[in-house]
Amino acid sequence: MDGHFVPNITFGHPVVTKIRPHVDRPKESNGQGTFDCHMMISEPKKWVKEFQKAGCDLYCFHYEAAVDSTAAESPETNTDKKTNPKEMIRYIHEQGMRAGIAIKPGTDVDVLYEIFDNSNKEEVPEMALVMTVEPGFGGQKFMADMMPKVQALRKRYPELNIEVDGGLSEKTVDTAAEAGANVIVAGSAVFGAKDPAHVIAKLREAVNKRR
Numbered sequence: 001m002d003g004h005f006v007p008n009i010t011f012g013h014p015v016v017t018k019i020r021p022h023v024d025r026p027k028e029s030n031g032q033g034t035f036d037c038h039m040m041i042s043e044p045k046k047w048v049k050e051f052q053k054a055g056c057d058l059y060c061f062h063y064e065a066a067v068d069s070t071a072a073e074s075p076e077t078n079t080d081k082k083t084n085p086k087e088m089i090r091y092i093h094e095q096g097m098r099a100g101i102a103i104k105p106g107t108d109v110d111v112l113y114e115i116f117d118n119s120n121k122e123e124v125p126e127m128a129l130v131m132t133v134e135p136g137f138g139g140q141k142f143m144a145d146m147m148p149k150v151q152a153l154r155k156r157y158p159e160l161n162i163e164v165d166g167g168l169s170e171k172t173v174d175t176a177a178e179a180g181a182n183v184i185v186a187g188s189a190v191f192g193a194k195d196p197a198h199v200i201a202k203l204r205e206a207v208n209k210r211r
């Protein structure tokens with residue numbers, strides 16, 4: 001969070017650098033150890049290389065931050081700041097990371113279809129993130145009305161990693177998993193728990209029993 005794209009600030013690549021040596025690298029079979037960095041920032045391209053150096057495995061940027069009319073029309077003149085989503089995805093892949101693309105609650109899911117239907121695989125992300133709160137703060141209420149977006153993505157892309165973020169807990173995870181989400185972000189539910197491992201196991205179970 002950069003205090004611009006969202007009205008809050010959180011940690012950046014120096015924290016990733018410090019934590020990375022203490023976490024095993026991802027095992028391709030189950031994704032454990034993946035550093036999935038959700039960039040709630042206005043200039044996502046600016047930080048790609050720093051996060052790669054820090055040990056990020058998957059760099060997830062916001063569709064809304066990557067799209068503006070100028071950048072979409074002439075991506076070649078917008079290489080320092082904004083660029084269009086396809087250029088961003090290609091750039092992330094060139095740095096050796098997987099790419100994710102996130103949408104805020106007010107963004108229609110169909111903006112993602114063109115991105116995932118692209119036959120050029122270098123420009124196709126490995127994950128879609130459907131925000132289930134307005135990004136910026138933990139501890140908000142899960143927006144169940146975002147589930148049609150998840151259902152639409154799951155129907156169209158049976159194998160896609162679909163992440164949900166915001167208000168996920170043991171109480172809400174079944175709704176998300178039933179809709180088709182298979183990557184669950186949980187802050188308060190895990191860090192506020194007496195037994196975080198138990199909560200994580202429950203969240204994982206909700207996803208796994210539907211796969």
Ligand SMILES: O=C(CO)[C@H](O)[C@H](O)COP(=O)(O)O
Nearest residue numbers: 135136138139166167187188
């Ligand atoms: O970053 C977020 C919002 O910007 C996430 O929603 C947050 O980290 C998850 O927290 P919680 O599980 O408490 O909703």
